[in-house]
Amino acid sequence: MGGTRAAVVVVGSEILLDGREDTNGPLVEETLRREGIQPDLRIVAGDDPSSLGAALRAAAARADVIVVSGGLGPTFDDVTREAASEALGRPLRRSAELAAGLRERYARRGLAPVDSVLRMADLIEGAEPLRNAVGSAPGQFLAGPPVVALLPGVPAELEPMLREEVVPRLRRLFRLAPPSRAVFKIAGRYESQVEGALAPLMKSWKDVDATILASPGEVMLILRAAARDAPALESAAASVRAALGGDIYAESEVGLETAVGRMLAAARLTLATAESCTGGMLGGMITSVAGSSAYYLGGAVAYAGRIKEGWLGVPAETLARHGEVSPQTALAMARGVRERAGSDLGLAVTGVAGPGGGRAGKPVGFVCLAVAAPWGPGERTFSLPGDRATIRLRSCRLALDLLRRVLLLPRGEG
């Protein structure tokens, strides 16, 4: 899939010394992959010339494209220009035009730029400046070889410069044909089940790469092929659709809460939730979608048993006979919240999230889900693997998936 090889260098002592998260490396790599450029090394270096120099030399020895983020500002610890100049063996030249722009910018605030600020006008020999629409430090682009892009480290500055300035130049230089790509979001199946379903198909795929990324309660499948292999990709995608059918809830990178929200909005149906072991997470997930007030009315978090009885009207007899975690209680919760909220649909979760509270027949991970709908109820019971956080997240996703499947049923009159 493409012979153009990239190295991404992230300048950030705060990542190595303070444990801050590196978000620039993954962002740059995803952008490059989508253009058909293969990331080959990611190096996080400190902002001293020695560490950064070692990173840049290792990158320059291998890569066709080097993207560097960070270290372009005006302070003493911004040394990316100097380190890149030395590693590439190209001197720095001060751009009169950039320097004039900086002087003007400072003059507007009644200031004169000190010399360390004017270093932002120093370009690696042969490089052109890249416009920074957000901040003051310009980027740099060297047509190479190797191609080198120096970008600011602030994500809000890096992202538009990468997209608007770097990608178009890379496309021109390498005559890139971005790979074809298909995305499937799958719910209600474990990663191993998806793998099992795909294994026989994959044997017949040629020139199509498949990646499975799993998180609790959902699986994402990405197919990639070179642009010229688009027909092979489409045929592989068709076989995925045939094999996974209704387990696929979207063919784009949306979450279940968004996909189900769109279904509710399109059908003009309203929803209320009743949660026990998830404690509000399900409602939190549903309302993470902007505009969810169009279909979500609210919910009850019934953590204590007497709240299930008092707020949701779960009969004391049901609780006593079947227990707080039971399909019967889940169904009574879904019906109760639907009635009390006056919504079209009620969705309920009750379960044992652990680490304590498990017992014979109802171990940690035992979770009951229920939907109350005018066209009849739906319910499912699971034994879920994982720790408390995983069981809770998986429960929310499976509840949304159950609701999705109920919404796909033929709807009689209630």
Added chain:
Amino acid sequence: MGGTRAAVVVVGSEILLDGREDTNGPLVEETLRREGIQPDLRIVAGDDPSSLGAALRAAAARADVIVVSGGLGPTFDDVTREAASEALGRPLRRSAELAAGLRERYARRGLAPVDSVLRMADLIEGAEPLRNAVGSAPGQFLAGPPVVALLPGVPAELEPMLREEVVPRLRRLFRLAPPSRAVFKIAGRYESQVEGALAPLMKSWKDVDATILASPGEVMLILRAAARDAPALESAAASVRAALGGDIYAESEVGLETAVGRMLAAARLTLATAESCTGGMLGGMITSVAGSSAYYLGGAVAYAGRIKEGWLGVPAETLARHGEVSPQTALAMARGVRERAGSDLGLAVTGVAGPGGGRAGKPVGFVCLAVAAPWGPGERTFSLPGDRATIRLRSCRLALDLLRRVLLLPRGEG
């Protein structure tokens, strides 16, 4: 702070080519930092000998300690042993003992190990094997220089091997004196306010490094000093306590939901929540703590106005006169949920999370919080920056912080 310099090499094509998250790099670095070893480079390499070789050579040229994760299994794409052997100029020697162990392990399943499996018995000349308590691939430790540790890539195998096998050896080799460290978790203050409060103090700190890590609604401050500078660290920590006082909610890495949960449990008080814009997130956060059922009874997610009225008893007049997002409504929600759940305390959030719904006087980010307690109510109104997700998370954390501050008040009779 210590002259021992480390490079961390993470082997993982799935990170570079598929966008999987690298969790090993940050984990290894945090472990090294706590021992007083300074991470200087993190390199993520593909699992081909050429990319990995380049990474190992760059690491070997600079570092006193190289920790490599991944590529130690039995399959053809596990090439870390071979690449390390070549980069370090030390041949591989098959360990008869390790090979016998592998044969025995396979024999128990009625199998004979193929040659690619026996490669797991190949040690870099001079290295000793490291026990893998979880999986089958042994690690390797070379006393160097440079010191090289080869560890499995599966986090559940890497973590115990790093902690139990590698760290003790590093301590012996380098006679490490782990740095002193103090952690402060701070709520109710923005990062810039914490920086502002600390700036005058920091001028007088000698040999103490400070790091501020902010996430919506809370700030973590880490102070570090070399072991010999422990008194300077303690004096800096004392000045932080004096400057930030009650804004510090913990001196360890716990979340607000845990800290507040401990306060509730210790005081034997119960809590119920009423949420609007956070849609259940607050309850979800509170119940993420194992054992929260000891103090959390449940909550109402009142997303629609009529639920606020019907479920929480917010007077129609309050809603009509002050609006769904108002201090008056927040207080009525807190009182209503407390009464209806029969809890000691009620905690309420209502606000405009955006992106729509803002208006004059109540823009996006306008959030009202209230606590109802037997010893009197507490309430606060904020204008919060950020996008929808940030405003919601910040609202939950500020609500927990308001509750914490109310719990710190002298408690009269209700």
